Amino acid sequence: MNRSWSFLLLLLVTISPAMAQSISLQRAVMLVSPSIPLPMRETAPQMLSEEIAKRTGVTLKTSLNWSKTNPVNVAFVLAADKDLQGVPVPANTQKDRPEIKPEGFRVVSNVTSNGTILWIIGADARGILFGTSWLLRHLNMEAKRLELEQSVDVASSPAYPIRGHQLGYRTTANSYDAWTVAQFDQHIRELAIFGTNAVEGIPFHEEEKPSPHFKASPAEMRIKMGAICQKYDLDYWVWTPATFDLKDAAKRKAELDLHESFYKACPRLDHIFVPGGDPGDNHPREVMPFLKDLHTLLIKYHPKGKIWLSLQGFNVEQVDYFYDYLAQNKPDWLAGVVHGPSSPNLAETRYRLPKQYQIRQYPDITHNVRCEFPVPRWDQAYALTLGREAPNPRPYSYAKSQAAMAPFTDGFVSYSDGCHDDVNKVVWSMRGWNPNQDVHEILADYGRFFFGPKLDSPVADGIAALEQNWSGPLAENGGVEATFTYWKQLETENPALRNNWRWQVFLLRTYYDTYTRRRLLYEQSLEQKANEQLAQAETIGAEQAMKQALDVVNQSETKPVSPELRQKIEMLCADLFTSIGLQTSVPKYKAKGYERGCLLDFVDYPLNNRWWMADEFVTIKSLKTNEEQVARLKQMGTWENPGKGSFYDDVSSISKGPRVKTVSEDATDIAWWKDGFSRARLSSQTYQRCPALDYDNLDPGTRYVIRVVGFGEALLRVDGQRLEPIVYHREADTVKEWIVPLAATQDGRISVTFDQPEESHLNWRQNSRISDIWLLAEKSKE
CATH class of the missing domain: 2.60.120 (Jelly Rolls)
Structure with missing residues (x-):
């Protein structure tokens, strides 16, 4: 079995003073070795050319022969190739050669009689994909500029063999359900550019009421996602719980028929993941034979397909039964165990699981509270207004979580319910490739690729600042205002990015955080003044004290703070719905539920107790005597003091x-x-x-x-x-x-x-x- 610690990652960068000069690719042409298997032989040069064209206006062409008139040739070859049309592939004399390991690559430039050649050398088709991805992440691309800052010799292979993310086309998602096939293709490409090698869909068990945002039926989209994975040579996983009683023979057969129909139609399918629970409530004595039947159907159409099970929701007896089953039956149809929230302890799982079975982590990187990795002691104001699925870049926190758990596993496919966790996906993928990669470096690559070379470090710093906005008591966190000033300046200086959905996500977070903090300070101060009015109840009477207290505390609504920020938040939510289908409101954007990232619906939710006060005052007015009313008002006014x-x-x-x-x-x-x-x-x-x-x-x-x-x-x-x-x-x-x-x-x-x-x-x-x-x-x- 491939354990993560047995995967050797080696990154070699060799730059001599003589080599330290930029390489312009504006007139480059591409040559592709015929030994690269299809479809990667077409996918990699197409991906490189299209991503460059979007950012620079330069379109690289593919040539059948070396160009002597163009200063740079980009050559795609396999590590097993000795030459490309008579030009030797650069040799690597290092003892350990990452470019011959699974998914490994080498990107190297050299000067020949044909000009400068930038070689992308892959161990296999995925090596070609990830070598191309490395180049895209490191190119400086903007209008009239397309260059590498210096000559290069880089070789790398991944530490963990499984690096994926769940993209469920279902009503529950806060954005995926609004995507077209083209949007899924682009997003999956971008995930691959940052080291992802697997995508997980959710093919069955759609809600009875389909999403109003669907651009295609779920049945159509799950097949299209398999085709996209085939195009980029990514593993296609599906998450498919057994939510019915497996002892019901009719329902069991219907489920197997449903699976077989999907397996037959899907152009690529690598892994079937069945959670034991969450959802599901079957004993493993029924689950294991069902999984064996699934495998029999799967390999009819996808001979290398694998079956996975999570122990989520299993009690001690059920977990013991599972391990006894493995010991007695040694099923070769089971690939491994998925570890997710409510699973048994990860270290215990690794200890008890026979070595021939793999462990795949199922980390929840999409939620903020009531989840696997909650924000530590999140401020109450955020918890009440941002909820579970707000835009949540947490690169440094998740890097630590991944580092603590990854060594027990063979990799991960994360749980995600929308594009709001995009930064987290990138961090998990890149650290799955190289666990030692600096987080700031990952964020700089993110900034360079999505926003341009001048914004690599500024965006990295800005994302880190957003993460710190959620650290400690919000009222005491003056860094929120500093972060707002920082992003506001970036926004002013880069108007061309206003339609970039990732840019919109960061701006929404910084405006929302700032508005929430200003509201918190303002509304809490109004409540303190209202409590002072209640303290005078004995002197001015209970009725007058309640009226004056409400007049004060309701200034949160009659004289709101920072209405310009509130207006901007509304506009950014509209922009994000247009650009990426992000549903930040139930009534306005038809989100599935209020916990599904609907921060716009809570942007004005009280951060003082004015609603509670108003309701309590109704009760107090029904008390028989003024003395009773005054006593209750005193208790309310001194609640926190x-x-x-x-x-x-x-x-x-x-x-x-x-x-x-x-x-x-x-x-x-x-x-x-x-x-x-x-x-x-x-x-x-x-x-x-x-x-x-x-x-x-x-x-x-x-x-x-x-x-x-x-x-x-x-x-x-x-x-x-x-x-x-x-x-x-x-x-x-x-x-x-x-x-x-x-x-x-x-x-x-x-x-x-x-x-x-x-x-x-x-x-x-x-x-x-x-x-x-x-x-x-x-x-x-x-």
Whole structure:
């Protein structure tokens, strides 16, 4: 089996002072060795010529003979070729020759009697593809300019054999469902240019209601995607869960017939991936025979086709059954195991899986929360407005995640639901080729290829700055404004890029981040002023205090901050829908659901508690006495400021939970009630299940009470001792209270933890949660 650590990557760059001069390709012609198999013999020169023409207006032609009138010839040959039309292929005297390893290539320039020859030497068809890709990433291409900065001798082969991304043409996607065949072709080409060698489709189980954006039927598109993969010599995977009871013979046969029909029609098909769960709920005793039947059908039409299974959703007994099955049956039809979210531990999988089977990672690089790699302690304002699928370039974070997991695997095919994660795809592919490649270098290649040679490093720095926008408390992150200024200048200086969808994505993020931060600062300050009005309720009366508080806090809507940024966000969302089909709104752009990247629908979602206040005021007005109303208003106004000697923590807010030392599994748990439009208090919409907090500098002589707001159970301990509550309500947003023993605070500190209740029988949405915690100092008796 090919293990990732057994793949040797070697990058050789040899540049002597005599060679250090630029090579202009403006008058170059291309020659192609007949030994290169079709279709790559045509695909590689076509790709090179078309991508150059788009950027420079120069169209390279293919010639059958060496040109003596043109200063540069670009020659495509296999490593096994000794010469091309009598001209020797440059020899490589290095001991390790990457260009003879699978997918390896060498790009080398030399000067001959026929002029300068730029050789693209591939170990195989893919080596030709990736050698051409290297050249495209390093050419300086703009109007009237097409050159390599210097003569070159570069050789490289990949570290990991599987480097792919899922591009599901389905209603669930936030952009793919709007693409034409030509857009898929271009995007798959661009992924290949950055080292991708596999694409995964989703051929069956389309939703009953087709996407309003479909340009072709799913049945047609899944065949077209196979043809595109054949054109670029990329592996075509399909993800196809068994979502029915496999013991149902009629449904099982219908599913097999459906598969066979697809296998027969698809021009290229390399791998079938069936998730054990997520979705699916079959025992492996039914799954394994079903997979064997799939393999029998697959190899009738694609003799080298392979079958893969993930253990997602399997319990301990089912996982053990799977490994026992492998030990007893040693199935040669199974290629390996896919490791994804909810799979058993990756290290354990590698240890238990027999060596003849491969492991393919299935990393979720598309989501921000409730996912495999959540943004660490994402600010509450982002979690409430950007949601799961906002544009999310996280190059440095994902490089670390990949580095931690890749050595256990043979590579990856990522989970993606749209083009918003484009940078992440490129980073995973390039680091899958070379795990040691510098992330800034990858981003510079990205900037050079997609935006031009003058923007390589500026774009690399700008993307890194966008990633930092999500680091730490948003209100304290002054870098957001600096990033906005930086990208605004790039936007002003490069008006020709306004229709480039990748450029639009970066601008949308920088405008959205900046607008959100300005709103947060402004709307939070209004809430503080509104709370000051509530504090006067005893003097001016409850009715007047509520009216004045609402007048203040609603200035978020009557006098909004930075309306010009809001307008720009609207325009960029429209541009992205036109350019790439990105659906940032359910009502406006017919997205599948509000969690599917619909940031435009939440661009004005309150970042203070004005909706909650308005609803609470209705309830308060129904109270019988002014004294009751005033008491409740006081509680509302001092929610986050309980007074001297007392403490408050918004459990899942990085800015308002200073004593919280735990991070939930999803980094920031967000309830996402009512499709994200909940009117509940903001703190109650983000939470943890079992937070831990440390308190210091307590007064040993003061009696303290712990108050919690949340839902369900809260099994509290102080310094490890379980306490009995004096108030205990389980309903949502109700209060629980405990008296802290005086003995616990004698050293001036306590540790607060919560035991996790047994709730494995519940859906995660019904699990207990904690959103707000107070440590309240009782007032001394006068």
